[in-house]
Amino acid sequence: MDGFLNLNKPAGLTSHDCVAKVRRLLKLKRVGHGGTLDPAATGVLPIALGRATRLLQFLPGGKAYRATVRFGVKTTTDDLEGEILTAVPSPTLTLDQVKQALPQFQGKIQQIPPSYSAIQVQGKRLYELARSGEAVEAPIRTVEVFQMDVLDWRAGDFPELEVAIACGAGTYIRAIARDLGDCLNSGGTLASLTRTASSGFLLTDSLTLDQLSEQIQQDTFCPILPELALEHLPIVNLSAPEGKRWCQGQRIRLERTGLFPAPACRVRHENGFFLGIGQLVEPEDIQSNAAEVEDSAPKNGLILSAQVVLVPEG
The missing domain is CATH 3.30.2350.10 (Pseudouridine synthase)
Incomplete structure (x- = not known):
């Protein structure tokens, strides 16, 4: 399967x-x-x-979330699963104040991941180091938040903001909750999180x-x-002889028409069968013997090499 x-x-x-x-x-x-x-x-x-x-x-790397940020509370894990560090009522905090701060968390931003996260430092996960009591500063990372929309605001001693976030891979929503609370001088933590989209799903x-x-x-x-899960990648169609050679690991020279160098592309047999993932590169970008490259296409074409081959079992 x-x-x-x-x-x-x-x-x-x-x-x-x-x-x-x-x-x-x-x-x-x-x-x-x-x-x-x-x-x-x-x-x-x-x-x-x-x-x-x-x-x-x-x-694809894009992700989307529906998150609830609770203000007035700070925890060790930047969500409600952790130990509460401070809990100071913030009844005067308003939605307008929050909205004024939100643009700081959109676009390309620098972020310090939560201490309890799976990022590796010195060969160990941050959560392993945190649980052992070892103080390690998480490396600052650049992440991208494409869009942030307010869905709901619930006032009170510990007001809550419900927000929809579309972002790139590697973004920690817990860190956004923490930093947004710090920006508003109230403290903040993630109260709930649902991922609404990930990798095209x-x-x-x-x-x-x-x-x-x-x-x-x-x-x-x-x-x-x-x-179907890889529809965002460009398609390269191969003839039966080309497909056989490509599945055996041989680089194929292709005409340039409609094609362009790509980090990855879908490779199909001429009958429509999905063969796997390949890479299109300029001829001068690879080092190969002439015998390793199918030579029937023009010399100014692109070279298709194999990254992942999914040939029929049996």
């Missing part, structure tokens, strides 16, 4: 827990996930099945673990085809 599962992760499970459950349900050894979600978070968790695990790196199309189990029992589960 090769393909993808758009899983709606429940609260209380780690991303690794979800992979283990999917592995048991499908009786499949090769299962992986893209884009870790914190245990308390819910929503879209892309799951790769079988040989599609090799394609996780080629999924949408929450509206996702399956819960219970729904997956039911479909498996009814023999109706069908994974998302690998090529």
Whole structure:
């Protein structure tokens, strides 16, 4: 079984827990996930099945969230799962004040990840270092927030802001909650988080673990085809002889018409069968022997090399 599962992760499970459950349900050894979600978070968790695990790196990187920020509270983990450091009522905080601060958190911004995160420092995860009591400063990272829209405002001693965030990979919403609270001199922490989109998968199309189990029992589960999950990549079509040589690891010289160098592209057989992922490069950008490159196309064409080949099993 090769393909993808758009899983709606429940609260209380780690991303690794979800992979283990999917592995048991499908009786499949090769299962992986893209884009870790914190245990308390819910929503879209892309799951790769079988040989599609090799394609996780080629999924699009954009993500979207629905988050609730609680003001007046600061915690060790920057969400409600951690120990409360301070809890100071902030009844005078207004939505207008929050809206004035939000533009600082849009566009390309610098961010310090939470102390309890999976980022590695000196070969260890930050959460491992934090739990051991070792004080380590997380490296500053540049991330991008494309859009931030206010959905709701709930006033009170500890007011809450519900916001929709579209961002690039690597963005920590917990850090945005923390830094927004600091910016407003009230403190802030993430009260809830749902990922509504990730790597091209949408929450509206996702399956819960219970729904997956039911479909498996009814023999109706069908994974998302690998090529459908990679529709953002350009397409290269190969003739039968070219496809055979490419699947055997040979670089193919192609005409330049309509093509351009790309980090990755979908490679199809002339009959429409998806062969895998390739890379288009300029001839001068690679070092190869003449015998390694199919030479039937013009010399000013592009070179197609293999990155991931998905040939039919058997």
